[in-house]
Amino acid sequence: MKKLITVITVFTLMLFDYTFDRLADVMNAFIEKLNLQRYSLYVMHYGAPIGFRLAMRHPERVESLIIQNGNAYVEGLREFWDPVRKYWNDRSPENAKPLARFISPEGVKWQYTHGVRNTASISPDNWNVDLRHLTKKGNPAIQLALFMTTKTISPTIRPGRPISANINHRR
Template sequence: MTKYRTVLIDGLDIFYREAGSGSNPTILLLHGFPTSSHMFRNLIPALSDRFHLVALDYPGYGNSSMPTVHEFDYTFDRLAQIVEKFIIAIDLQRYSLYVMDYGAPIGFRIAAKAPERVEALIVQNGNAYEEGIRGEFWNPVKAYWQDPSPENADKLRPFLTREMTKWQYTQGASDLEKISPDNWNIDQSLLDRPGNDEIQLALFYSYGTNPPLYPQWQEYFRKYQPPTLIVWGKNDPIFPAEGAYPYKRDLQNLEFHLLNTGHFALEEEGNAIANDIIRFMTKSGYTGQ
């Protein structure tokens, strides 16, 4: 049974979901934008008989505290620090990382800093290569990195609308009847909280700090060779499949799956992803009973 818990980190309530025996291998699940640990609600029970699952909400997301942009530094460096302190607070000694979207730059910062703690990587539509951020979607975002003016910010505000949130879940899906509207209803209610738009704009701007770190993360892949499972929605217009293939350049112990779905691949291919994780982790020597 999944437990719903909160821990205090730097004065903030950090909400997390936890399931499975702590004696089994741990998988730390790092969510993307604009969702929360809610994206793992089905994957957690599918794996909890064999693994210890932990999924937190970052500050400003889900059920965690939402300080304003004047009270908290909404950058990927700072979010990674919060997750690092969370790992210490709940005493995770070794773990595998499931990274998706925003979870990738957060998780790769953590892995490159403490590689000895990371047993394996599971990458679902999470980028570490320039090839993955070349699409049309990124043009206004890159303009904002260069000039965070109110005019360029206004061009990104449509990304925070209900229409766009629904689009992220439905674009590229092969069967829309498998995608629950609860997803965009829940996510949008949180995006619409007063002040949350400024949080998201701060993180859109901070995303520009990630590409300069790609060579460092790629060096981590090459040097430490963490066993890695790629489970990627190939129809994703945000993180297209072009961003998945370059992992093959640097990782030798790599299992690679492109799935016929979009950005939030778990919504449509959750059973397949769970089965891939069980098989891959067992093969890699990380499984419990």
């Protein structure tokens, strides 16, 4: 049975298009199923481009948009993203290899501790929980696909304008 589940999981990974647009489609279907007409979005990290897409699809439903550690513009992606930018331009195995460090124990810990004065104040549970999920079978390929789609964080949000100016308000 476990082998069958593994085969189904791998097959499903091959069929699903891991992009922010597709993940927004899934979330939108969930919102529709719940028949939510008004809601607030709290977004962070990869949830930000998904939430931005939801807000632009149905601005009349969004009561508030709370953003934590989320980026609306490719221009906001700092030097941390340089290896990813290189992969955007050339999807070779050679350029994909350095991206593995982002989901390595050291890389995930770095994301929690970089720039923090007192790293002892941060529980290792944070990066250990993330690491457990990030390294599950099939997930490295998903992360690589999401790295590729990061260049489309929000193609309709124009730099230099507040996010709210990019969302058509229909109230």
